[in-house]
Amino acid sequence: MTTNGAAPHGLFISFEGIDGSGKSTQARRLARTLRAQGRDVVLTREPGGSTGAEEIRALVLQGDPDRWSAETELLLFTAARRDHLERTIRPALAAGQIVLCDRFADSTRMYQGLSRGNLRTAVDVLHDLMIGQEPELTLLIDMDPGAALARAKARATIEERFEDFGQPLQDAMRAGFLALAKEFPNRIRVIDGTRGEDDVAADILAAVVPRLTNLQP
Ligand code: ADP
Ligand code: TYD
Numbered sequence: 001m002t003t004n005g006a007a008p009h010g011l012f013i014s015f016e017g018i019d020g021s022g023k024s025t026q027a028r029r030l031a032r033t034l035r036a037q038g039r040d041v042v043l044t045r046e047p048g049g050s051t052g053a054e055e056i057r058a059l060v061l062q063g064d065p066d067r068w069s070a071e072t073e074l075l076l077f078t079a080a081r082r083d084h085l086e087r088t089i090r091p092a093l094a095a096g097q098i099v100l101c102d103r104f105a106d107s108t109r110m111y112q113g114l115s116r117g118n119l120r121t122a123v124d125v126l127h128d129l130m131i132g133q134e135p136e137l138t139l140l141i142d143m144d145p146g147a148a149l150a151r152a153k154a155r156a157t158i159e160e161r162f163e164d165f166g167q168p169l170q171d172a173m174r175a176g177f178l179a180l181a182k183e184f185p186n187r188i189r190v191i192d193g194t195r196g197e198d199d200v201a202a203d204i205l206a207a208v209v210p211r212l213t214n215l216q217p
Helices: 023-036 051-061 070-094 105-115 120-130 145-154 167-183 197-212
Strands: 011-016 041-045 098-102 137-142 188-192
Touching (some): 011 023, 011 197, 023 041, 070 098, 105 167
Parallel strands (some): 011 137
16 A cells, blocks of 8 residues: 555556667667656567466567568467566566566467467457557557668577568558557657667656656656
8 A cells, every 4th residue: 555545556658669669778778767766667579478378478579580470470479478467577566666567468369469470350359358468558669670780680690580570560560659649649659769868868767757656756
C-alpha cells in the first residue's frame, strides 16, 4: 500500500521500431536516467525477459528463416509474452516499479501480423485471449530502413532469422509501425531516430516525464 492507501501501480513503457533503430540503446539510457532520479526500474525485453521466455527466444531467433511456419512462430512469441507477463511484468507493476520493455505486442502485430502471411486478425484474437494488456506508453523510434539495417548488420550476432529478411521487410515494417501509431494515437509516440543518441534521448524523456506524475519518486 502507498501512503494514500492505494495499491501501488507502476508504469509500463515499451520501445518499438525496426531492427537497428536504437531501441535497446535508448531503453538502457532511459533506465539509467530514471535510476539516477532514484526510481525503481525494471529493464526487460521481448522475446525474453523471463527464464522460460528467454528459452523460447533462442528457438525463434536462431536458425533457418524457414524453421517455423508463420502460425507456429506466432504461437511461440505469444507463449513467450505470456510467461514474461506472468513472471516479470505484472509482479513489477504490482510492486510500483517502472517497466521498460524493448519490444512488446506491437512487434507481433507487425512481424507476424503483417510480414509473415496476413495474420493480423489471428494476432489480435490471440492477444485479447492470452495477453490482454498494453503498455501505457509506447515509444516508436522511426528511421530510414537503409540506415537502420546498416546499424543492425554492424552487430555480429547469431540472432539473425529476421534480419536475414533484409530491406524489403524493413520498409514494410516502418510503414506498418507508422500506421500502428495512427491506430493507437494515445499510446504510441513517434520519435525521430535518425539523429544522434542525445537528441533522441531528450525527446524520449520529454514524452516520459508527464507519465511519472502519479508514481512515487
Ligand atoms: P535496436 O535495439 O533497435 O535494434 P540498437 O540500440 O541495438 O538498436 O542500435 C543498433 C546499433 O546502432 C548499435 O550499434 C548502436 O550503438 C547504434 N546506435 C544506436 N542509436 C544510435 C544513434 N542515435 N546514432 C548512431 N548509432 C546509433
Ligand atoms: P530484437 O532482439 O529486439 O532485435 P533488434 O535489436 O534487432 O531490433 O528482436 C529480435 C527480432 O524478433 C526482431 O527482428 C523482431 C522479432 N520479433 C518478432 O518477430 N515478433 C515479436 O513479437 C517480437 C517481440 C520480436
